Amino acid sequence: xxxxxLLIAVVVLLATTLGMGVYAWRIRGRVERTEASAxxxxxxxxxxxxxxxxxxxxxxxxxxxxxxxxAARIPLPSGRQERAQExxxxxxxxxxxxxxxxxxxxxxxxxxxxxxxxxLAVIDLNAAFANGHRSGVLVEELTLASLLATLSxxxxxxxxxxxxxxxxxxxxxxxxxxxxxxxxxxxxxxxVTQLATEP
Numbered sequence: 285x286x287x288x289x290l291l292i293a294v295v296v297l298l299a300t301t302l303g304m305g306v307y308a309w310r311i312r313g314r315v316e317r318t319e320a321s322a323x324x325x326x327x328x329x330x331x332x333x334x335x336x337x338x339x340x341x342x343x344x345x346x347x348x349x350x351x352x353x354x355a356a357r358i359p360l361p362s363g364r365q366e367r368a369q370e371x372x373x374x375x376x377x378x379x380x381x382x383x384x385x386x387x388x389x390x391x392x393x394x395x396x397x398x399x400x401x402x403x404l405a406v407i408d409l410n411a412a413f414a415n416g417h418r419s420g421v422l423v424e425e426l427t428l429a430s431l432l433a434t435l436s437x438x439x440x441x442x443x444x445x446x447x448x449x450x451x452x453x454x455x456x457x458x459x460x461x462x463x464x465x466x467x468x469x470x471x472x473x474x475x476v477t478q479l480a481t482e483p
Contacts, residue, residue, distance in 0.1 A: 335359065341375045342433035342476060344386035344426035351429055351476055353437070354378075368397040368405065368439050375434050376413075386426060389416015395450070397435070403443035404466075405435055414449045417458040424461035425475070433476040436469045443469050 336357045343354045358374045360367045372394045379388050391412035398406040417427065432445050445467045448454070454463050 339371060339374070340434070340437045341371070341378065342430050342437065343375070343378055344430040346386050346423060346426065349422050349426070351426060351433065364439060364441075365397060365399045368399060368435060368442075369394060371434055371438050372397060372407065372431060375430065386423075386430070387418075388413060388427070392416060399439070399442070403441055404446065405439070405442045405444070406446045406448060407431060407435070408448045408451055411450045414454060414457055419458040419460065421460045424457045424459075427457065428461055428467070429472055429475050432467055432469060432472040436473060445469060445472075 337360045339356055339358060339360070340353045341356050342351050344351050356374060358370060360370055376388065376392055376394055378384065379386050380392065389412050391410070393410050393413065395408040395410050398408070400406065417424065428447065431447075435442055435445065447457075447463045447467075449463070457463055
């Protein structure tokens, strides 16, 4: 027969273990809810202030593998850097629309565009843009060419572009297109002409 004090000790230990398991499970659920709400509480960029201007956005079309200019009227601030950001945000808004011809990952956005002299622009994408992007040479090239051509068409002083993800260098966009290099805008313009004319 098992001594009574040993039986009580085993029951107390089992009850303690069960209680700690329930407590850990509830804490884990609370942490997951806290992380989810922290993820969703990112600051939203204020709407652009300034007069509406006619701009040209280069919109990618996955179905035809083409990149076509599209006229748009958007409010633009007076500063060059802010203008560049609003141009690319307007382009991404088209892609996030319901009838988008080129669908990026959910939550994709332009974190910022930084203009440095002489002629260098740095585009900073958020992680959702790169992590949710479809993988494929053409799809990734279309995205990159679309961003660079839109910037080049509306901010003519830009001659080179560097793309970052969450402020850091990344090897590729989604496994194919190299993001470690600086892109020469004149070469991208040649690609844009080719993509616009190919059937």
